Amino acid sequence: MNIERYRSIIPDWDRFVETIERPEPTTLRVCTRRVDPAEVTARLEADGFGLEPVDGLEDVFRVVERPRLASDTVLHWHGLYYIQQASTAVVAPVLDPAPGARVLDLCAAPGGKTTHLADRMGGRGCLVAVEVNENRVRALLGNLYRTAHTNVLVVSGDGRSLPDAALFDHVLTDVPCSAEGTLRKRGGKTRGRAPTGKFHRRLTRRQERLLRRALRLTRPGGTVLYVTCTFAPEENEAVVSRVLADAPTEVVPLTLPVPHASGLTAFEEERFHPALEGAARIYPHHLDSGGLFLCLLRRLEGEVPDTDASQDAMAAPVGGMEGGWAAPPVLYPPGDGEAEAARAIERALDDLRTTFGVQDEALERFRWTARGDSVWAHSAGEWPLAGWPEGGHWRLVSAGVRAFGPDAQRRLRPSNDLLRVLDAAVRERRVELTEGEALALLEGRGPAVAIGDGPVALVLEGHVIGRGDVRDGRLRSEIAKARARPLREVLERAVQRGD
């Protein structure tokens, strides 16, 4: 498709064209819940990276000098920063969920905005992240576990058919789109599909249905943020305009802390709702980044018409729960065996306290939920799932992190992720490794260590990387191969460089 059609709406056209022809600089967002940005920037700069802050986005830095890829560091493996387009890092601060809020991310993978929202929620409240594509669910999980978030429930399923039972304070609707705003990744070329073809009609129908569902799932007074990374008004203002025409909602005009243009009220022959002027368009030259459309809506009282309600698995709120929200059960799905599960969890927590010196205050924020033969640790104080009908078009795949799993004797032992989440709260049996030692360990050549036999926490560059075991004075790694591989590769390159 010809980008020229946007000449009349994109301010400073020459700068826009000049920008999209240049490669996009890498930007990274520091995960501020776990680390101070100054610590990350100092460590990266000592490693040869040059960073400059992106004005208006306090936790985002542009990589202006890089001895290698910004993902090729131990800090990145630790999940202390996320490589994210500067334009997309605008989103979470606009929704601005308070710690403790109930938040839904309707199109979540690979999780740039989910992890940013979770970060801003300070590990409190409940963030439900929905994704329809199974492969992308895996990518989402990888990013959530790497960044060690515990208040996120990952739901595999179609956001259009989520049940109505529980209402959220905020819903992010980052819909699938023609992604013209990411054209710098393709040397300035769009994907070449006309905005009036069959592909676009199907796409815009899907976008509208997702937005309508988002509004249905938001409590009156709550907010929905509609986002695309495309310039096409057909996928942006036109979709929101149609919804504004019959749904109880209003545009909340945006004032962003970064350069941007207003939403459109007309394009070519089409007129849009006048309130769309309060939406925002970020073009690549605004932040030397990608393109983004954002429209913030407030849900009002009243019924939101759905374009096709017949496919929706709607459910009435279940009695005894406030608006469909309930305390997470000890056993999920709930049923017989809850008392037994509670006893097994208590034993596992006792072992954790005794072996690793973890104090009660580090464990207080978690709830423990047994599923199958594992126990999950999450900090969602409540969740909407009890009101969602069984066998619907959705499946809970993850609640926080998998915290305990059975060993060969069927005793629950702490997972790598739990030790990483607890990090500094693991006070005993820490084994500090140099990069060379960590590499040797991951290659199966564990060093001799002066610590008694038994489980240990492996520590690299000040943070726990996972669980190890000492036998006959020799250290072994118990980090799963798939998880260890990227770390091993980072370390191999570091050792080759002689870092």
Ligand SMILES: C[S@@+](CC[C@H](N)C(=O)[O-])C[C@H]1O[C@@H](n2cnc3c(N)ncnc32)[C@H](O)[C@@H]1O
């Ligand atoms: C623009 S991407 C989301 C990017 C993500 N929010 C982030 O910041 O990393 C859109 C995502 O929506 C997913 N998707 C498409 N249709 C969906 C649906 N009906 N329900 C849930 N997810 C859907 C796509 O698979 C894709 O992963």
